[in-house]
Amino acid sequence: MNDAPLILDDEFDGTGLDTDVWNTCHWWDNGGCTIATNDELEWYVPGQVRLADGTLLLTAEQRQVVGAEGRTFPYVSGMVSTGPPRYGAEPKVAFTYGTVEVRFRAPIGAGLWPAIWMLPANQESKPEIDIFEAVGQRPGQATIYFHPDPELNLTASHTLVELPPGQDIADTHTVRLQWSPGRLDFFFDGKKAWEVTGDRVPDEPMYLVMNLAVGGEFGGQPDQSVFPATFEIDYARIWSGGAA
Structure with a gap:
């Protein structure tokens, strides 16, 4: 490691989520949230986020709830974000360049869509850096998107x-993004998996999101027998500036 500042180092060892760092919804939180443009089937609520034995647990389960605009969602799930807690607010942890x-x-089963990704601090929906995402019906495969x-x-x-x-996504894995001017280097279990270079690489502050979506355009039709399902996260770290 070099001298890059470690601006987030959460091993989730406490009894509760550090709310100085994490939100349990996107900034459009309205008693919960979802991403309607993806046709997702979950409504994110704080009760689906918990810590146990040094692990962050994001759990999806089949439970009908009424969300925004009176829409009924057949599933509840959990997510965390270091972004703005509400519209117009500052992000809790955002950075430009770093690791x-x-x-x-990650859980296995049709319709499960775990993801680790980044969004702009200015609350725009793009650019978007997807460090990891997968669907439970393809447990031997992970996707990196930009x-x-x-x-x-x-x-x-x-x-x-x-x-x-x-191996499958239910085994323990480590993903890593190294972001520098004009370059994104992605690693999966310590091995270089992909790179993005040039002017398309973001040069603005971004924040981290980790979630377990259900259904939607990427997740597909859920298999009801796989619920409850939990995305387990051992730690999350961010070094700002130079490569860690």
């Missing part, structure tokens, strides 16, 4: 990470 590292175990700023008129790009035989 993100997260160790986790959605550039719409003003660049560039399409999103991605790569697939095929896990070694005998």
